[in-house]
Amino acid sequence: MELALVIIVVVVALSFDYTNGFHDAANAIATSVSTRALTPRAALLMAAFFNLVGAMLGTEVATTIAEEIIAIDDAPAHQGLVIVLCGLIGAITWNLITWWLGLPSSSTHAIIGGLTGVGIASGITVYWSAIVDKVVLPMIFSPLIGFFGAYLAMVALLWIFRRANPHKTYRRFRIAQTASAAAMALGHGLQDAQKTMGVILLALVAGGYHEDNGEIPFWVKISAATAISLGTYAGGWRIMRTLGRRIIELDPARGFVAESVSALVLYANAFILHAPVSTTHTITSAIMGVGATKRLSAVRWGVAKNIAGAWVLTIPAAALVAAAVYFVLAPIMV
Template sequence: MELALVIAVVVIALAFDYTNGFHDAANAIATSVSTRALTPRVALGMAAAFNFLGALAGTEVAETVGKGIINTPSGKHGLVIVIAALIGAITWNLITWYFGLPSSSTHALIGGLVGAGLASTSTVLWSGIVDKVVIPMVLSPAVGFLGAFLLMVGILWLFRRSNPGKTTRGFRMAQSLSAAAMALGHGLQDAQKTMGVIFLALVTTGHAQQTDGIPLWVKISAATAISLGTYSGGWRIMRTLGRRIIHLDPARGFASEAISAAVLYVMAIGLHAPVSTTHTITSAVMGAGATKRLSAVRWGVAKGIVTAWVLTIPAAGLVAAAVYGLAHLILE
């Protein structure tokens, strides 16, 4: 029975990784597609490839998710908690995808872990959540908005006397690089969260130790799942991020992607913090767009997105708690 639950955790975790890929495909490429720097299929192929490479580039975020959110009990009970957390996260991903809202798969997963942990009376590591989740959750969008705004102001000043047509073509080409950097950062952040959950399941059943590194098969399977999900595309969210917030030009698209990628790298490699790629790129798009004029940003759309951000952790947590209560009765 325990082995069957381990296999179920791996399968459900990879399903979550796949939904993460198509839910967050827009993060890496929506701006490039909306400015016509890349065609949709080329952009998706590029994003999938760089997601895969980014997923294999480190394990810092995976270790934070696997060790720093909750202490799960060993054996079957711990596996039920992990399954409930994953189902809570997947449910919220599908709801926000349906409505085209770019919410955070990261915070859905963390909300699921916390909700299932509280329902099971497991130890929730609140200090780790504050340091590695709450503070970065507030910091990364703020840095994304301000960084993109300032970078775009600098671009406008540097190219103020340049030929508009040549400048636009140049930034359209530069967006190929910034989109690739964003996709690499997305893999570095989001695929590692699935690795962390699978590692957590292995630790609870004694198949791995907390001091062990992430097994290679876990890295490759998580990297593959998120890449396939990304290639399948998340068109509903892509429309929201690429056009509904603001109609971007190539220069503003480049500024948004470049700043977002930088934030993701610093948070993953420097701080080992699982931040939201969605929050970061959405805020950067708003920041770059605000350099036109504040009214150019559709703040009504932005308000709906922020509402989804606020609801993500508690909503995923409530679903996970309910799933845990049902699974606890059936499986234990």
């Protein structure tokens, strides 16, 4: 019975990874597509490839998800697997709702919210201090750094190129955006695919099919990397329109700066802080930052307000769905 449940959890986890890919594909490529630096199909292919590469570059974020959100070893094997399954269902449900509405919410916070909600509902230990240090604080500071970092970088760039020919400069930045979009896609794979790896590791440990030593099997890495790449290639056109057009009309220089600053924030959190931050929050705030260099009114703050509302709701909404699913499934499956 445990083996069958492990297989179900792994399949659902990879399904979440796939939805993460098409939900967050826009994070890496919306700015490049909106400025016409890349065609949509070329951008999706490039993003899928670099998501795959980024997913294979580290395991620090995966270990954080597997070991520092909930204590799965508090529960018997069967119950532990049901807990992980319910957390995934909560995250997938919220991803699909926000994708349908075209809101760039965070898949990162959806899975963390799902695990936290089911952890509370099931009565197992929830590591609140780790959640504050590695989820809540990065959730606050990463967008702020993205906004002000992109704003200052754009101001510096405008000063450096103040006497340059606008047509030639924009054409060069359109080419440079290919590199910055690739860097952003790499960061997305580095962050988001690892979260699925962490969930699968959590299920394997709960089912007794892997030692709780933080080491991630190669098949888990490659399957998570492949799932998010396929999801990315499937595209996220609804969210792409929101990020690329509805917040602000981007030009190639601003797109380049937004992507570059976002990628640096993602790398720093993955390699230095081991924090699972939201690629969605980071790129959205960076787009607002570069937009504010035109004038504050250039940013469509009404759209930004709707996005911020989705950010605030993500963790509690995914937590509530996961908890509700647990209360329904627990009497049947535990």
